[in-house]
Amino acid sequence: MHMIANWQGSPNHPRFISTRWPWHDVRGLFSLRAGGVSEPPYETLNVGLHVGDRPHAVLQNRSRVAAWVGCGPETWVVPEQVHGNRVAVVDASFAGRGALAVETAVPDVDALVTAEPELPLAVFAADCVPMLFFDPVRRVVAAAHSGWKGTVGHIAREVLSCMREAFDCSPADVRVALGPSIRRCCYEVDESVATMVRAEFGARTMVSRFGRPGKFLLSLQACIRMDLIAGGVLPDHIEDTGACTSCQADLLFSHRAHRGRTGRQLGIVCLSGGDGVKGQELGRA
Known part of the structure; x- marks a missing residue:
């Protein structure tokens, strides 16, 4: 398992941790909490619409993240995140579900899978583990939210099973990135x-x-890693940011450290289309 060390951005701009995957093939990143417009206790790059923050501020923050991903926030697909292990396959007809309003999120699921280019999949967390998946052979991506209930429910393996059944993905080809989360x-x-x-x-x-x-x-991360390897993912294909949301609550939102009143960061992944990368080059914005 590799640790992701490529933190991007500056104190006055949105900050991210990007995956090691080829940016011209897939854009995958995890947001941090700096560089947004939200006010305390959600300062500043809160992207969660369900936490009590001003919706206008949240949508501004999502737009800032979207500039890096290269797809407007109105195209994102978001699961409801019910702390379960259900997975949904989505296509272009799902674009915008959960992007601008909580009520339109894909219901009763904590993970999404797609082979549709330029269709960003986003999950939100503030201690739970955001996971991004990428199969470079079948060109399939997935995003999942895994708290202790989803982890015990083997959501990581459920995603792999869905990728295999829907798109004939081989787990040995799949790359997985684990985002900032409580450790x-x-x-x-x-x-x-x-x-x-x-x-x-x-x-x-x-x-x-x-x-x-x-x-x-x-260690949720250790459980998830065991699940991924049991599901056929190669150990060298698993990346981990290594960042603890509770230890680094100045850089990340943590539900526990902030006693339940805080924002959310996200994990987002999007297959690139055939006309080149639309997002900003990381480190150059």
Whole structure:
């Protein structure tokens, strides 16, 4: 597994972590919290419409991100994100679902898959793990939101299964990037969650919390990595930003660190069309 180190932007402009995938084939990135227009406690690049921020500010922020991706925010496709493991295949007819209003999001799913060029798939998170998928052989992309419930429900493998069934993708060809999310250093869970995690992934993904009986520190990323490899993804095809949302709450939104009142960053992926890259070159804006 590789760590993604290519952080882009400046304090006065939107900041991102881009994937290592060829930008002329696919645009994949994770937003940070700097460079937007939202006011506290959502400062500044909040892209979540469902957290209580002013919708106008959120849409401005989405437009700033869209300039990097090269597709206007009105074309994005967004899942409802219900902390489940369901996946939907989408095409051009879904363009704009969830992009400008929460109510129009693709219902009852936490992941989307498409082979449609210039159709951005976006997921939002503030501790949960945003995941981006790219098959360069079949030219298929996916985006998924994985909290502990989705992780225990094996949403990572559900995405791989959907890609295989819908587009004949081979998991060995698929590249996966894990975005900023809360990590084992900060993610405390109780015995009820730990029991479910042990049943699916064993005990190695957790450590007991010293001095806090019945409390554990959980690595969602380790669980997801195990799931991806079990599903056929090659270890060298898995990237991880390595960024903890709770540790780096000045750079990232964290639901736990900010006690539930905060914004959202996103993971977004878009296949490039045949007429070249429409987005801005990372690092040159």
